[in-house]
Amino acid sequence: MHTEEACFVPSSSTRRRSLVLTPLALAAGLVLTAFGTAAQAQAPRNHATLAMVAEPQTLDPMASTADLVGTIMQHVYEPLYTFDAQWKVVPMLAEAAPKITPDGKRYSITLRKGVMLHSGRELNAExxxxxxxxxxxxxPRGKALAKEVESIQAKGALGIEIVLKQPYAPLLAQLALPSGMAAIMAKESIATPLKDFVGTGPYRFKERRPDQFVLLTRFDKYSPRKEAASGYGGKREALIEELRFTPVPNANTRVEGALAGQYDFADLLPVEALTRLEKSGGKTVPILTPSFGFPYLVLNTKEGVAANQAVRQALQVAIGQGEMLAAGFGDTRFFIAEGNHFPKGSPFYATAGTDQYNQRNAKKAKEMAEKAGYKGEPVRVLTSRQYDFHYNMALLMAEQLKRAGFKVDMNVVDWATLVQRRNDAKLWDVYVTHSGQFPEPMLSPPQLGDGAPGWWSSPAKQAALAAFNTETDPAKRGALWAKVQQVVYDEVPYINVGKFNGLSAKSPALQNYQPATWPFFWNTSIK
Known part of the structure; x- marks a missing residue:
């Protein structure tokens, strides 16, 4: 990694994370380091303190699609497949790519030999x-995938066979995602709720103290892959003995802690902190991750005022995403306002429906709402201060909606409460969230699947997604995605706000950290 004093220098692997046709390094980022930090005297230690945005509402990686849960528990559990630095699906617990029958329906997967569970026995097909x-x-993603699956069976000690009802192109990508993970766990530990966290990862669960920390410790019998590390793929080594994930919900507290050297890593910092981090004199290292993800608004299509599609369309016309992004991020280095869900250069770049993006037309929206039968019911907006840009965007959106004649009821809660409340259709009409920018459209947002909060279901959705998901030819899937994007703009189950860059920070002591959508700390060390 290059180091320069007092300026950002891209690492050799810097890439726009959201591009798909070019190499897509998870190590994307602009990293500042300073000379002289090696001289800082520190007591010998072999633990890392990692400041996260909130208290995880669960440690069950299947029970939540929250990035925070995936970020922590990907160290404990592993999937069959994962993503390399170019967002290509590569084997993790699987020995190699699956053998697929010519009709695209039968996947035969062989597990790696000698992979140890944290309980001390060897992982098997059961x-x-x-x-x-x-x-x-x-x-949520598993439930959606279940509709595509005919059967899953063990074939001997290390063989798995997945039989699909019809070809399903996103299968391996769905199995690879850290968020809402298809985590492989010891069968005897499986329970609801999950009480024992027995996986195969480089770290094992040690202790959780609510509102204080989640403590993971190195698993000495871990079975790493032999390939070179690349993104989430390849060799993983637990070089730091203990990882302490600490909830720090206040963004400014995370900034101050990073500047004071209290944290080895501080996640998702407010953009206005960049200048202070740059001028820290080497006490902390800011990390700017381009095209980190996209904020979006989920609308409740099941109950309440937004269950009326015509009202949702009026809400979409009232909103100005450019203004919202400016309110959320301020500095234009941190966002781009564009209605295409995937950037230029991606096989899924499409302009379908984008004439509905960033309209900010209060008069037209008011007329549409009245025609739709809107009678002044409150639009309940659910948001959190844990992600400062969520809250700032929600405040600006509320003013845009009020200008269009909507009554707005802001419900500001902590992130864990938001994640809990969004599962109850009676409690909200719109909630604010964000996702990483991934290469496979079916990975995010979860509203493209079935059963996720928002509960979007319609004949047009089913038809567009059926055509898209059964087409395995990458060249043809791009045009089919445009039809899905058009249905999203027509039916407004969610509203894509734009694209944003992420800011986090690390201490100079944390070595070889590779910026990623879900930060990971295997292969890093403490200097």
Whole structure:
């Protein structure tokens, strides 16, 4: 990694994370380091303190699609497949790519030999089958995938066979995602709720103290892959003995802690902190991750005022995403306002429906709402201060909606409460969230699947997604995605706000950290 004094220098692997056709390094980022930090005297230690945005509402990686849960528990649990630095699906617990029959319906997967569970025994096919069945019963993405699956069976000690009802192009990408993970766990540990966290990862669960920390410790019998590390793929080593994930909900507290050297890593910092971090004199290292993700608004299509599609369309016309992004991020280095869900250069770049983006037309929206039968009911907006840009965007959006004649009821809660409340259709009309920018459209947002909060279901959705998901030819899937994007703009189950860059920070002591959508700390060390 290059180091320069008092300026950002891209690492050699810097890339726009959201691009798909070019190499897509998870190590994307602009990293500042300073000379002289090696001279800082520190007591010898082999633990890392990692400041996260909130208290995780669960440690069950299947029970929540929250990035925070995936970030922590990906160190404990591993999937069959994962993503390399170019967002290509590569094997993790699987020995190699699956063997697929010519009709695209039967996947034969062989597990790696000698992979040890944290309980001390070897992983086998029965663990995998039990884990995937639990995932399909409980996780939003798993439930959606279950509709595509005819059967999952063990074939001997290390063989798995997945039979699909019809070809389903996103299968391996769904199995690879850290968020709402298809985590492989010891079959005897499977329970609801999950009480024992027995996986195969480089770290094992040690202790949780609510509102204080989640403590993971190195698993000495971990079985790493032999390939070179690349993104989430390849060799993983637990070089730091203990990882302490600490909830620090106040963004400014995370900034101050980073500047004071209190944290080895501080996640998702407010953009206005960049200048202070740059001028820290080497006490902390700011990390700017381009095209980190996209904020979006989920609308409740099941109950309440937004259950009326015509009202949702009026809300979409009232909103100005450019203004919202400016309110959320301020500095234009941190966002781009564009209606295409995927950037230029991606096979899924499409302009379909984007004439509905960033309209900010209060008069037209008011007329549409009245025609739709809107009678002044409150639009209940659910948001959190844990992600400062969520809150700032929500405040600006509320003013835009009021100008269009909507009554707005702001419900500001902590992130864990938001994640809990969004599962109850009676409690909200719109909630604010964000997602990483991934190469496979079916990975995010979860509203493209079935059963996720928002509960979007319609004949047009089913038809567009059926055509998209059964087409395995990458060249043809791009045009089919444009039809899905058009349905999203027509039916407004969610509203894509734009794209944003992420800011986090690390201490000079944390070595070889690779910026990623879900930060990971295997292969890092403490100097």
């Amino acid at each position: 663990d995998v089958v039990a884990s995937l069945q639990r995932w399909m019963e409980q996780a």
